[in-house]
Amino acid sequence: MPDTAETAHITAPRSMAHLLRTTLMAVGILSLLLSVVGAALLFQHAFAEQFDTDLSRTVEAIAVGYEHSADPQPEQLAQYADGLRLTLVAQDGTVLYDSATADPSTLPNHANRPEIQQAMAEGTGASVRRSATLGYDTHYYAVRLTDGSVLRLADETSNMWSSYNRVLPVLVAGCILIIILALVLAQVITKHLVQPITRMAEHLDCIEANVPYEELIPLAHTVQSDRKLREDNETIRREFTANVSHELKTPLTSISGYAELIENGMAKQEDIPTFGHRIHKEAQRMITLVSDILQLSELDGMSKQQENSPTADFVPVDLGVLVKDVATNMTVNARKAYITLQYKVQPVTVRGSHDLLTELVTNLCDNAIRYNRPGGHVELSCGTNADGCPYFCVEDNGIGIPQDSQSRVFERFYRVDKSRSKATGGTGLGLAIVKHIAVLHGARIDLESTVGTGTTIRIIFPKM
Structure with a gap:
C-alpha cells in the first residue's frame, strides 16, 4: 500500500488542451467586454462633446436673433423654442421666460445654477445634470446677453446606461454568438496546437526530427x-x-x-x-x-x-608516502614475476580518500607487473607537473597495448590478451576500478603505450 504522506503531494496532471481552451475563452470574453465598454465610453464621450457643441451654437444663434429684433420681449423666444427648452434669467436670477412653463414666476430663483453663475461671470456657461432614476442627462448651455440677462438652452439625452438598457437584448445575443464562435475557434486552435505534440510523442525514436515547435526542442533533446x-x-x-x-x-x-x-x-x-x-x-x-x-x-x-556533496569525505593525502607503502607491499609480487619494481617520489599532497587512492595505485602497479615480461621493470613516481597539478605515474617496459584497444582498456571485463589475463588471475575489472576512483577525485587519466615497448599511465589530479 503506498505511503499516504508521499501520495498526498502527487497531483493529477492537467489537460493542456483544456487549459488552452479555457485560456482562449477567457481571453476572448475579456477582450469582448473591454472592447464593448471601451467603445461605449469613447462613443459616449464623443457624442456628449458633439451634443454640447450643437447646443452652444443653437443658443448663440437664438441669442443673436433675439437681441436684433425691433423690440426684444421674453415672449418672443417662443418662436425659437420648437421643442427646445429656452429659459431667460434676469441678472438677479429671476426667471423671465421658460418655454416649458406657462407661468415663469412659479419657478425658483436660478441665480445659484452653475451654468447661470458661469455665464454671468464669463459670458457663457455649461453644465450637465444627470437623473439616475429616469436614465437621462440634461445638458445646459447659457449665454449672457447685452442687457445682463442670461439666455439658457436645455436639452435631454439618454445616458450610457440607459442606452445599454435599450440595446441589452441585442448585446446579449451578440455576446452569446461571439462566445460560441470563440469556443469553436478555441477548439480548432487547441486541436491544431496539441495534435503535433501528440504525434511527436508517438515517435520517440526520432523525436528530435519531429519537433513541431521551437520551444519543445530542449524537451525533445532531454527525452532523446x-x-x-x-x-x-x-x-x-x-x-x-x-x-x-x-x-x-x-x-x-x-x-x-x-x-x-x-x-x-x-x-x-x-x-x-x-x-x-x-x-x-x-x-x-x-x-x-x-x-x-x-x-x-x-x-x-x-x-x-x-x-x-562533492569531496565531502575527502581529506589531504600525502601521495608520496602512499606510493612508497604500495611499492613496499608489491615488492614480493614483483620478485615472483622476476620484475624490478622501483619508485621515485616527490612530496605532494592531494585531496581524496586514502583507501581509494591506495586501491588505485595498487591496481595500476599490479597491472604493470602482471602484463610484463620476466626481467622487466616497473617504476612508480609522483610529483607536481608544469601546470602545478599533482600526478601519479606508473611506467613499465611490458608487452604494451595495441592502439585499437587503448580506448577500451578501462571498460569492465575488457582484456587485451584474454589468455594471459586468465593465466595471471586477472578479473578484467582492475582498470575499470582505477577509472572510477580517478573520476571520483576529479582526476584525468593519460595513457601512452606501444606494443612490445611498454606502457605509461599518468593520473593527473586537480590543484589543491
Whole structure:
C-alpha cells in the first residue's frame, strides 16, 4: 500500500488542451467586454462633446436673433423654442421666460445654477445634470446677453446606461454568438496546437526530427538523451551480467569437476593435493572477482553521492608516502614475476580518500607487473607537473597495448590478451576500478603505450 504522506503531494496532471481552451475563452470574453465598454465610453464621450457643441451654437444663434429684433420681449423666444427648452434669467436670477412653463414666476430663483453663475461671470456657461432614476442627462448651455440677462438652452439625452438598457437584448445575443464562435475557434486552435505534440510523442525514436515547435526542442533533446542513456545502461547491464556469469562459470566448473573427482574416489591419492590447490586457486579467483564487483558497485554509489556533496569525505593525502607503502607491499609480487619494481617520489599532497587512492595505485602497479615480461621493470613516481597539478605515474617496459584497444582498456571485463589475463588471475575489472576512483577525485587519466615497448599511465589530479 503506498505511503499516504508521499501520495498526498502527487497531483493529477492537467489537460493542456483544456487549459488552452479555457485560456482562449477567457481571453476572448475579456477582450469582448473591454472592447464593448471601451467603445461605449469613447462613443459616449464623443457624442456628449458633439451634443454640447450643437447646443452652444443653437443658443448663440437664438441669442443673436433675439437681441436684433425691433423690440426684444421674453415672449418672443417662443418662436425659437420648437421643442427646445429656452429659459431667460434676469441678472438677479429671476426667471423671465421658460418655454416649458406657462407661468415663469412659479419657478425658483436660478441665480445659484452653475451654468447661470458661469455665464454671468464669463459670458457663457455649461453644465450637465444627470437623473439616475429616469436614465437621462440634461445638458445646459447659457449665454449672457447685452442687457445682463442670461439666455439658457436645455436639452435631454439618454445616458450610457440607459442606452445599454435599450440595446441589452441585442448585446446579449451578440455576446452569446461571439462566445460560441470563440469556443469553436478555441477548439480548432487547441486541436491544431496539441495534435503535433501528440504525434511527436508517438515517435520517440526520432523525436528530435519531429519537433513541431521551437520551444519543445530542449524537451525533445532531454527525452532523446534520456532514452539513449537508458539504452546504453541496459546494454552495459546485459554485458555486465553476461561477463559476470561467464567469469563465475569458469572457476565454478573447474571447482565442481575437481571436487567431483575427489568425491567419487576417481582421483589418485597423489593427485588430491594438486586438485585441492587448483580448487583453492579458482576459489580465490572467484573471491577476487566478487570483491572487485562489489567495489565497483560501491564506487557507483559513491559517484551518485558525490554529485550531491562533492569531496565531502575527502581529506589531504600525502601521495608520496602512499606510493612508497604500495611499492613496499608489491615488492614480493614483483620478485615472483622476476620484475624490478622501483619508485621515485616527490612530496605532494592531494585531496581524496586514502583507501581509494591506495586501491588505485595498487591496481595500476599490479597491472604493470602482471602484463610484463620476466626481467622487466616497473617504476612508480609522483610529483607536481608544469601546470602545478599533482600526478601519479606508473611506467613499465611490458608487452604494451595495441592502439585499437587503448580506448577500451578501462571498460569492465575488457582484456587485451584474454589468455594471459586468465593465466595471471586477472578479473578484467582492475582498470575499470582505477577509472572510477580517478573520476571520483576529479582526476584525468593519460595513457601512452606501444606494443612490445611498454606502457605509461599518468593520473593527473586537480590543484589543491
